Amino acid sequence: MKEDRxxxxxxxxxxxxxxxxxxxxxxxxxRLAAEGVRRVARNRxxxxxxxxxxxxxxxxxxxxxxxVSSPYFLTTGNLLTAASVVSILxxxxxxxxxxxxxxxxxxxVGSVMAAVSVLLGLMAAAGMNIWLAAILGLLFSxxxxxxxxxxxxxxxxxxxxTTLGTYSIFLGLAYALSxxxxxxxxGQGFDxxxxxxxxxxxxxxxxxxxxxxxxxVAARHSRLGRHVxxxxxxxxxxxxxxxxxxxxxxxxxxxxxxxxxxxGIIVTSELGxxxxxxxxxxxxxxxxxxxxxxxxxxxGRGRMVGTLVAVAILGVLQNGFALLQFSTYLEDTVLGxxxxxxxxxxxxxxxxxx
Amino acid sequence: MNEPNGAVNEARPVQVSEGRTxxxxxxxxxxxxxxxxxxxxxxxTVQALNGVDFAIHPGEVVGLVGxxxxxxxxxxxxxxxxxQPSSGQLLVEGxxxxxxxxxxxxxxxxxxxxxxxxxxxxxxxxENVFLGREQRRTGILGRFGILDRNAMARDxxxxxxxxxxxxxxxxxxxxxxxxxxRQAVAVAKAIRWGSRVLLLDEPTAALAVMEAEKIGGLVRExxxxxxxxxxxxxxxxxxxxxxxxxxxxxxxSIVANLHREDTTVEEIVMWITGAARSRGN
Numbered sequence: 001m002k003e004d005r006x007x008x009x010x011x012x013x014x015x016x017x018x019x020x021x022x023x024x025x026x027x028x029x030x031r032l033a034a035e036g037v038r039r040v041a042r043n044r045x046x047x048x049x050x051x052x053x054x055x056x057x058x059x060x061x062x063x064x065x066x067x068v069s070s071p072y073f074l075t076t077g078n079l080l081t082a083a084s085v086v087s088i089l090x091x092x093x094x095x096x097x098x099x100x101x102x103x104x105x106x107x108x109v110g111s112v113m114a115a116v117s118v119l120l121g122l123m124a125a126a127g128m129n130i131w132l133a134a135i136l137g138l139l140f141s142x143x144x145x146x147x148x149x150x151x152x153x154x155x156x157x158x159x160x161x162t163t164l165g166t167y168s169i170f171l172g173l174a175y176a177l178s179x180x181x182x183x184x185x186x187g188q189g190f191d192x193x194x195x196x197x198x199x200x201x202x203x204x205x206x207x208x209x210x211x212x213x214x215x216x217v218a219a220r221h222s223r224l225g226r227h228v229x230x231x232x233x234x235x236x237x238x239x240x241x242x243x244x245x246x247x248x249x250x251x252x253x254x255x256x257x258x259x260x261x262x263x264g265i266i267v268t269s270e271l272g273x274x275x276x277x278x279x280x281x282x283x284x285x286x287x288x289x290x291x292x293x294x295x296x297x298x299x300g301r302g303r304m305v306g307t308l309v310a311v312a313i314l315g316v317l318q319n320g321f322a323l324l325q326f327s328t329y330l331e332d333t334v335l336g337x338x339x340x341x342x343x344x345x346x347x348x349x350x351x352x353x354x
Numbered sequence: 355m356n357e358p359n360g361a362v363n364e365a366r367p368v369q370v371s372e373g374r375t376x377x378x379x380x381x382x383x384x385x386x387x388x389x390x391x392x393x394x395x396x397x398x399t400v401q402a403l404n405g406v407d408f409a410i411h412p413g414e415v416v417g418l419v420g421x422x423x424x425x426x427x428x429x430x431x432x433x434x435x436x437x438q439p440s441s442g443q444l445l446v447e448g449x450x451x452x453x454x455x456x457x458x459x460x461x462x463x464x465x466x467x468x469x470x471x472x473x474x475x476x477x478x479x480x481e482n483v484f485l486g487r488e489q490r491r492t493g494i495l496g497r498f499g500i501l502d503r504n505a506m507a508r509d510x511x512x513x514x515x516x517x518x519x520x521x522x523x524x525x526x527x528x529x530x531x532x533x534x535x536r537q538a539v540a541v542a543k544a545i546r547w548g549s550r551v552l553l554l555d556e557p558t559a560a561l562a563v564m565e566a567e568k569i570g571g572l573v574r575e576x577x578x579x580x581x582x583x584x585x586x587x588x589x590x591x592x593x594x595x596x597x598x599x600x601x602x603x604x605x606x607s608i609v610a611n612l613h614r615e616d617t618t619v620e621e622i623v624m625w626i627t628g629a630a631r632s633r634g635n
Contacts, residue, residue: 222499223488226477230485233474240472242457242486300476353529 047352051294051345052306059313066316070323078319080202086315087208088263089282090308093289094208094215095259097307099252100290101219103232103299106148106256108163109286111171112141113264114279118174120265121183121274130190134265141261142254144170149253153246159253167283174276186272194270204266208311211259216304228252232299281332288335289314292342296350313338385448386411387582388433388464388551393442395428402428404606405442410551410582415573417597418586421626424603426586427555433584434466434553435459446550465548467540469556475529475536479521480510482528483543513546514539517575534565541572545581552576552583558592570596590619604628 066073073079092109099106116137123133148166152159196203219225230238231245238245267278293310295302314335321331386409395403403425410416420426431437433444435453444451446462453459456466473482481488484506490496503525510524519538521531528536537557544552554573558566566589573596577583587593593600594614602610602625610625623629 218499221501221503223490223501224499226481226485226488226501229476230474230481233476234472236468236470237472237474237482238485240456240466240468242460300474 047349051349055309059309062313062316066320072323082315082319083205084202086311087204088267089285090208090311091211091263092259092286093307093311094212095256096286096290097295097302098228099256100295101232101302102228102249102252104159104249106163107283108167109260110279110282111167112144112257112260114174114276115170116141116261116264117268117274117278118178118276120185120268124185125183130188137265138258138261142258145254145257149250153249171279178274178276184273185268190269194266212308219304229300284335285314288339292338296346389445391443393432393439395440401606406608410584412580412582413577415577415583415585415597417593417600418584419593419626420603425606426603430553430555430586434464463549464551465544466553467544467557469559472540473528473536478525478527479539480507480524482539483510483546513542517542517572534561537561537569545576554585556587590622594619602626
């Protein structure tokens, strides 16, 4: 084998000392190139700003239309009611946004709500303390999240399929278990969760705003939040950098399912009865709020402010349909249109950035 | 200075028989930052590595070349803990280590730069440099995981400046950077945390010529310190230009250990293809 016995390192170091200084700093093109990159950067950021400003514009338009169409719309009472109603889906949309940013999706939220509601009814009928039942309901929903997460992440199943499965499983169970009789759920001040208010602010709104604030700050400024973005953006890079991406995703599935459990408890408290039918309408609206808010189904991208505005838009729309006495079926149609519109916008933004 | 591999080779038989004292002697001679001894790895019936001895010393750039399937990436993965050797041993500065995952090697100051631009494009430059090693604020906010952006920005700025990487805003999203700038950030990240060894896996494969040259400049900058660099590349002119020593793998074995001064690109090619050996060198 040809091997040299002498390593002439000093001379190597000497030449490298002179080398990089020249190749690096003296390239004037570099500055020009950087200038070009900055210009591109400005354009790309412009497209994004347009997207988020467009969302606010949609909100204003919808708001004004309602204001003009109905004399009842712009009253404190009505706005608080609208906020209270939309907070239920808002609570779920906040955590669903995080999950979508991490590159996964959970469409089982509605059925988890229904299942938890029925579970509360069964436990209340059995004479259990309703608050204890609520805590058990939260634990149950968290367990569903564990199933969603473990199946999806560790067996590498598309989360759309996993959660479609759990959606069907628990919605079916909820109906099957509730078919015997309607059980009233209440007492021990339980109705405060759904119908109570602090000052004039309804409790569901407080839940929503509180959760939104915590998650929004965490997403932007905490280590965990940045890991969520990194995981959805570039899974390999995140893992190589030491991010526990799999554990994080499972955790997010648990968080989303638990938020659905909370939403189910709040709705049950508001209605005063177990109601399996609550589950079906939330599937579409939660996902629509998330995507309309600018979170990308491809992961890595999304802002909590966007979700907030999107939830507000849906709130005004839902309220408007009720006030104007439009068919609730048409509400689904409008939501579907919004969803397609939102996905198209995301697509166009990505194309413009390329 | 003695040729490092030679020193290690001399020390080895002694160490086997006498254990600790011999290792101390080896230390005084000159310890490799990272060393593989007799490393073998097989996948089923395929022998990917066949008793490989490989060492990286401070301030040294070692080129690792070979044809596809010669075992380059297997060796690289073993060096960073992504794969475990079937037999053989890894040593960090003379003491045996076992890497169960890249996490373990990272803790020992060994960083890898991958050929695909391994950055999160939605995160800023500073967030990428600190990804997985975020600096938290002091006090109660830090307890809740709130990040100290200013400190990380300053640190990232210093790192980039010290390497002469021109990026105007460390808070800018990485998606806004060019491919070369991104790879420069990836290298800077590795340099920031890799206190011992940098393993570069085709770092310039996806880059334009000018950009590849800049990454080469970065590599030279790095080895001014006490860091060792392993460069895996198909770009033989670049390997020849950058590396002090070029190690050629052929079918899972090291067939040549060449020094830059007395070899040529043509000779490296002959070793890679096996032509040099069959000629009886």
